[in-house]
Amino acid sequence: MARDLALLIPEIAVLLTAVGALIAEMLRRPQIALLVAVSGLIVATGLTVSLIGEDTTVFGGSFRVDDLSVWAKLILLPATILAIFLARVDVRGTVREGTVYSLLCFATIGALVLAGAGDTMFLVLGTLLTGLATFALVAYPDTDPATEAAMKFFVFASVTGAIMIFGLSYWFGAAGSTLLADLPGMDTMPMAVLLGFVAVVVGLGYKASLVPFHFWAPDAYEGGPLSIAAYLSVVPKIGALFALAQVVRDLPPESGWTAIIAGLAVLTMTYGYLAALAQTNVIRLLAYSSIAQSGYFLLGILAVGASELALPSIILFAAAYAAMNLGAFAVAASTGRTLNDFDGLGRAQPLIGLAMVIFLLSLVGIPPLAGFVGKFLLFAAVIDVQYTWVAVVAIINSVLSLAVYLRLVVPMYRQGNVVVARTDIWLKAVLIIALTVTLLLGVFAQVFVGPFA
Amino acid sequence: MLPLVSLTLFLPLVGAVLILCLPKPATRTVHVIAIITAALTLIGALSMWFQGASGAGFSQVEELQWIPAIGAAYRVGVDGISLPLVLLSAVLFLVAVIYTSSLRERPRAYIALVLLLETASIGTFTALDGILFYVFFEVSLVSMYFMIAGWGHEDRQRAALMFFIYTLLGSLPLLLAILGLYLGSPEPTFDMRAWIENPPLEGAAAMWALIAMLITFAVKIPAVPLHTWLPAAHVQAPTVGSVILAGVMLKFGTYGLVRFALQMTPDAFREAGVVVLVLGVVSALYGAFAALAQSDLKRLVAYTSVNHMGYVIVGVAVAAITLDPSVRTVALDGAVLQMFSHGLVTGALFLLVGMIQDRAHTREMGELGGLLKTVPMLGWTFVLAAFASLGLPGLAHFPAEFQIFLATLSASPAAVVVILGIAIIAGTFLKALRETFLGEPRQRWQSMPDLSAREWLAVGPLLVLTVGTGVAPSWVLGIIHRTTSALAL
Numbered sequence: 001m002a003r004d005l006a007l008l009i010p011e012i013a014v015l016l017t018a019v020g021a022l023i024a025e026m027l028r029r030p031q032i033a034l035l036v037a038v039s040g041l042i043v044a045t046g047l048t049v050s051l052i053g054e055d056t057t058v059f060g061g062s063f064r065v066d067d068l069s070v071w072a073k074l075i076l077l078p079a080t081i082l083a084i085f086l087a088r089v090d091v092r093g094t095v096r097e098g099t100v101y102s103l104l105c106f107a108t109i110g111a112l113v114l115a116g117a118g119d120t121m122f123l124v125l126g127t128l129l130t131g132l133a134t135f136a137l138v139a140y141p142d143t144d145p146a147t148e149a150a151m152k153f154f155v156f157a158s159v160t161g162a163i164m165i166f167g168l169s170y171w172f173g174a175a176g177s178t179l180l181a182d183l184p185g186m187d188t189m190p191m192a193v194l195l196g197f198v199a200v201v202v203g204l205g206y207k208a209s210l211v212p213f214h215f216w217a218p219d220a221y222e223g224g225p226l227s228i229a230a231y232l233s234v235v236p237k238i239g240a241l242f243a244l245a246q247v248v249r250d251l252p253p254e255s256g257w258t259a260i261i262a263g264l265a266v267l268t269m270t271y272g273y274l275a276a277l278a279q280t281n282v283i284r285l286l287a288y289s290s291i292a293q294s295g296y297f298l299l300g301i302l303a304v305g306a307s308e309l310a311l312p313s314i315i316l317f318a319a320a321y322a323a324m325n326l327g328a329f330a331v332a333a334s335t336g337r338t339l340n341d342f343d344g345l346g347r348a349q350p351l352i353g354l355a356m357v358i359f360l361l362s363l364v365g366i367p368p369l370a371g372f373v374g375k376f377l378l379f380a381a382v383i384d385v386q387y388t389w390v391a392v393v394a395i396i397n398s399v400l401s402l403a404v405y406l407r408l409v410v411p412m413y414r415q416g417n418v419v420v421a422r423t424d425i426w427l428k429a430v431l432i433i434a435l436t437v438t439l440l441l442g443v444f445a446q447v448f449v450g451p452f453a
Numbered sequence: 454m455l456p457l458v459s460l461t462l463f464l465p466l467v468g469a470v471l472i473l474c475l476p477k478p479a480t481r482t483v484h485v486i487a488i489i490t491a492a493l494t495l496i497g498a499l500s501m502w503f504q505g506a507s508g509a510g511f512s513q514v515e516e517l518q519w520i521p522a523i524g525a526a527y528r529v530g531v532d533g534i535s536l537p538l539v540l541l542s543a544v545l546f547l548v549a550v551i552y553t554s555s556l557r558e559r560p561r562a563y564i565a566l567v568l569l570l571e572t573a574s575i576g577t578f579t580a581l582d583g584i585l586f587y588v589f590f591e592v593s594l595v596s597m598y599f600m601i602a603g604w605g606h607e608d609r610q611r612a613a614l615m616f617f618i619y620t621l622l623g624s625l626p627l628l629l630a631i632l633g634l635y636l637g638s639p640e641p642t643f644d645m646r647a648w649i650e651n652p653p654l655e656g657a658a659a660m661w662a663l664i665a666m667l668i669t670f671a672v673k674i675p676a677v678p679l680h681t682w683l684p685a686a687h688v689q690a691p692t693v694g695s696v697i698l699a700g701v702m703l704k705f706g707t708y709g710l711v712r713f714a715l716q717m718t719p720d721a722f723r724e725a726g727v728v729v730l731v732l733g734v735v736s737a738l739y740g741a742f743a744a745l746a747q748s749d750l751k752r753l754v755a756y757t758s759v760n761h762m763g764y765v766i767v768g769v770a771v772a773a774i775t776l777d778p779s780v781r782t783v784a785l786d787g788a789v790l791q792m793f794s795h796g797l798v799t800g801a802l803f804l805l806v807g808m809i810q811d812r813a814h815t816r817e818m819g820e821l822g823g824l825l826k827t828v829p830m831l832g833w834t835f836v837l838a839a840f841a842s843l844g845l846p847g848l849a850h851f852p853a854e855f856q857i858f859l860a861t862l863s864a865s866p867a868a869v870v871v872i873l874g875i876a877i878i879a880g881t882f883l884k885a886l887r888e889t890f891l892g893e894p895r896q897r898w899q900s901m902p903d904l905s906a907r908e909w910l911a912v913g914p915l916l917v918l919t920v921g922t923g924v925a926p927s928w929v930l931g932i933i934h935r936t937t938s939a940l941a942l
Contacts, residue, residue, distance in 0.1 A: 366594075399621050399625065
């Protein structure tokens with residue numbers, strides 16, 4: 001028990017942080033809530049470092065402390081800090097400012113629970129925990145679009161959650177246990193395996209905004225505060241995708257789950273970018289882009305269990321994605337929500353323009369930026385398991401994505417209106433951190449890949 | 454021992470960062486830093502040149518751990534094939550920044566892009582690691598895109614977009630091929646030396662990898678029918694962009710053809726050699742005929758590039774097909790020298806066309822005329838460069854093309870039909886010279902100024918090297934030959 005708790009120290013720290021921020025908010029001290037949240041998350045990140053290389057489970061196998069779950073903490077906790085910085089810009093001075101910081105921490109616990117899930121019940125718990133916190137966050141501005149967005153988000157979550165729980169009951173019936181580690185025992189019942197898997201994909205796929213469970217995402221991103229959109233596009237998504245990786249690790253390979261994931265990957269990437277091509281609202285464009293990026297994660301998930309490159313590639317790409325996506329959202333936060341707002345940005349604000357170009361090129365996967373290193377390993381992993389055609393589709397999509405992101409870059413260097421970009425200290429901090437990671441991740445890729453080989 | 458290769462490679466990048474970091478520098482300062490950086494880089498390239506390359510394998514190798522878990526490392530080095538191209542890049546970038554020193558429109562960003570491109574170019578030629586090669590290969594695309602999109606002519610946005618999407622689509626198959634080579638290696642590594650030593654793929658896998666590489670390099674070279682981006686990009690690109698695009702970046706394709714396709718999948722290349730040969734012949738002839746049909750001077754020069762690079766493809770294909778090592782050596786000598794010569798000559802031609810455009814604001818040959826009398830120095834330099842381009846003996850292209858045709862004649866005589874290209878290109882240039890430079894000078898160009906000191910400094914070195922390489926090609930051929938004759942395929 002003591003050992004189990006010791007291994008869970010980072011999660012406990014995040015929980016205490018969330019509670020602490022909440023208490024500060026109850027005392028009407030939003031500044032203190034911010035301070036508690038940020039310092040608590042930094043401490044939690046620090047506590048995680050000692051767990052690198054750990055590969056064990058706690059509480060009877062129901063929660064895993066392995067590479068996926070440890071790196072989830074190392075990526076998602078700093079990402080949450082950046083999201084809090086962005087949120088500070090959005091909600092400063094509003095009535096319940098501190099609750100936002102507290103809710104962000106609660107939602108992050110949910111994502112961490114997902115990423116370390118060793119038990120089907122943790123999948124349910126994680127989706128609910130992130131879900132409940134984020135509904136409230138989307139609805140926070142108390143405007144009509146925000147309320148509508150939160151409502152859609154909520155209904156979608158309820159339905160997909162119900163489907164997932166229903167499907168998990170098949171697994172429980174077939175395996176006689178809720179542990180993921182017991183899933184291989186079901187290989188005599190392929191139909192039950194498949195039905196349960198489809199249901200899990202529905203539940204986690206909604207959270208990761210995989211096509212066709214993505215419909216809520218553009219609306220929620222657009223309706224809610226921008227910082228919450230940035231958060232939704234990174235933390236819960238990566239949590240859900242890591243959970244999917246945890247699930248497929250134990251799935252019998254002959255059950256045909258790879259075909260489902262391959263199909264979803266192709267569908268998600270292609271639809272995401274095609275839809276992004278038609279957007280004129282930057283937030284919706286970034287929403288569809290983040291949908292498409294989920295498809296790239298699936299390449300790595302496809303290779304889980306069969307290729308040594310699978311887990312490193314997912315983790316590396318998650319780190320890259322978190323940095324470049326938060327960076328792009330931060331630029332949008334400083335500039336505006338429509339494509340017209342970006343007219344002339346590169347000429348008026350050369351540094352912010354340069355940063356945006358770097359984030360977008362990284363999202364395309366242009367070397368030597370972080371996104372390239374991640375995608376490169378993802379392609380290697382998927383070719384390693386003989387799914388070359390999926391890699392080819394992914395590559396063609398990368399070209400398509402160039403067209404999507406250049407739609408943002410081209411107006412930036414037009415002779416345009418004088419852009420008044422907000423350069424808050426918090427925004428600057430996010431930009432600098434995200435930019436540093438995006439530029440240098442490739443050089444230090446060994447840190448992510450090393451422990452596995 | 455100084456890490457010469459890395460120093461030369463990253464010097465331009467340091468210059469670019471320096472220029473970006475200076476708070477509000479004067480235009481003059483920017484240009485001075487650019488010229489100093491490019492000159493230092495040339496000195497670096499020259500010291501690499503004098504260090505030389507041993508016969509077999511790579512010399513001056515520098516290695517640094519990067520991602521040992523997947524066998525990727527920072528590895529750079531040169532051999533007789535890459536060394537002339539490194540020197541060529543350093544020379545062309547120096548003349549490019551000299552030429553561009555009159556630029557007043559956002560010089561800081563422009564120069565930073567040019568210097569970034571120089572690092573990417575030298576990196577592409579010196580990289581000995583699959584990932585590293587790909588990184589430099591792609592970075593060059595990005596900087597060229599922004600150069601065309603930001604500083605090009607009328608229809609630049611469309612041309613830049615077409616260039617970027619076309620070549621990105623083209624270069625991604627190479628990524629697949631690199632991954633294939635990696636996963637096929639007995640011990641997973643991205644070390645290109647290991648891939649050359651022991652080609653990791655065989656049979657169908659090797660053929661697929663070769664096809665992927667051929668697509669990439671055919672787009673880059675560009676070979677017919679994948680050349681359509683080239684005229685658009687060239688016409689819209691700023692002069693320096695064209696010089697670098699034609700002088701340096703097209704060589705990425707032919708260099709890759711030798712380094713990757715020929716050296717890493719030799720057996721598959723031998724099997725498919727005839728197809729590549731036909732591709733080269735068609736490309737050379739098509740380029741020549743297309744050039745003949747142009748009325749825009751810049752498009753004309755752009756199409757002669759397609760022709761000249763077609764000869765390189767022919768040379769490499771012959772080297773792959775032939776079983777006689779001596780013929781292979783001659784073919785490769787010719788191909789590599791042709792890359793070098795083409796860089797010099799086409800660089801000079803694009804500079805001169807740019808100078809004409811700066812003065813006349815048109816590139817239509819019909820509107821010009823009699824320029825030899827109005828601007829004699831510009832005229833005669835153009836005549837010299839044009840004669841070099843059409844393969845006149847004593848100028849840079851002649852020894853290269855001669856060796857390529859010689860090898861072709863002994864390996865697959867039918868392909869010598871490509872020699873017709875020379876005649877057509879000669880016709881093209883003679884027509885261009887007559888329309889642009891001969892005849893009576895026109896009234897509207899009377900006040901046109903002749904070459905300025907800056908322009909002399911830009912185009913002069915290229916012409917000197919053109920004559921030097923034509924008269925005594927052995928100064929380049931020596932170093933090329935040492936490697937090509939030791940090449941085991």
